[in-house]
Amino acid sequence: MALASVxxxxxxxxxxxxxxxxxxxxxxxxxxxxxxxxxxxxxxxGFRVVDAIQYQGVDPRLALEVLEALPQEVRGExxxxxxxxxxxxxxxxxxxxxxxRLIGVEVSRDLAALAERNLRLLRERNPGVDxxxxxxxxxxxxxxxxxxxxxxxxxxxxxTLERVVQRxxxxxxxxxxxVVYINPxxxxxxxxxxxxxxxEWDGAVLFESKPR
Numbered sequence: 001m002a003l004a005s006v007x008x009x010x011x012x013x014x015x016x017x018x019x020x021x022x023x024x025x026x027x028x029x030x031x032x033x034x035x036x037x038x039x040x041x042x043x044x045x046g047f048r049v050v051d052a053i054q055y056q057g058v059d060p061r062l063a064l065e066v067l068e069a070l071p072q073e074v075r076g077e078x079x080x081x082x083x084x085x086x087x088x089x090x091x092x093x094x095x096x097x098x099x100x101r102l103i104g105v106e107v108s109r110d111l112a113a114l115a116e117r118n119l120r121l122l123r124e125r126n127p128g129v130d131x132x133x134x135x136x137x138x139x140x141x142x143x144x145x146x147x148x149x150x151x152x153x154x155x156x157x158x159x160t161l162e163r164v165v166q167r168x169x170x171x172x173x174x175x176x177x178x179v180v181y182i183n184p185x186x187x188x189x190x191x192x193x194x195x196x197x198x199x200e201w202d203g204a205v206l207f208e209s210k211p212r
Contacts, residue, residue, distance in 0.1 A: 017059055029120065031087065031114070031117070036055045036086075041107055048160050050158070055086040058093070064096070067151075074178065075099050076099075079101045079144055081104075082094070085104030091122075101129075101130050102129070103131075103144075105136060116133050143168070147175050149178045172212075
């Protein structure tokens with residue numbers, strides 16, 4: 001992964017990203033750096049492992065930049081849902097920018113356990129924050145009522161992504177929905193369901209639902 005980052009971004013930029021990721025993890029008590037394959041889970045027979053993308057921790061600098069583009073009132077009122085939360089680095093960034101209610105959706109038993117472990121220090125430092133890990137296939141997850149910020153670091157593609165977008169579209173019929181999509185390989189799935197692009201970065205898109 002380190003070599004891929006260096007090759008893809010150039011030596012200075014690649015090493016800078018790796019250094020910042022390690023520093024972020026160390027500062028916040030995380031162990032989120034190493035990638036991990038997502039495997040089939042016996043208690044989730046409908047889970048399409050073929051759609052799953054290998055876990056890799058999101059670049060905290062990019063996640064921070066995109067999440068800070070959301071209005072402050074959104075960060076204070078909306079529930080933040082990290083689809084395919086992996087080891088919880090995205091949740092950590094969301095806590096730092098002011099989200100108070102957060103859910104990590106993760107089908108992998110091993111990754112969900114690592115996410116719980118990684119959140120211990122952040123929970124101690126932020127006692128007013130409600131952050132939970134829900135181990136479930138993303139297509140079966142029902143977002144809670146109210147405004148929603150959905151966060152995806154390219155966790156899955158194919159039919160799984162389509163079904164999650166359908167669920168978010170249904171939620172948007174009653175409540176505002178914003179979507180932070182990093183490495184947006186399936187961006188057309190959101191556009192085809194009526195989500196509008198609010199902002200774009202190199203490697204990220206911020207969508208919002210149409211006004212109700």
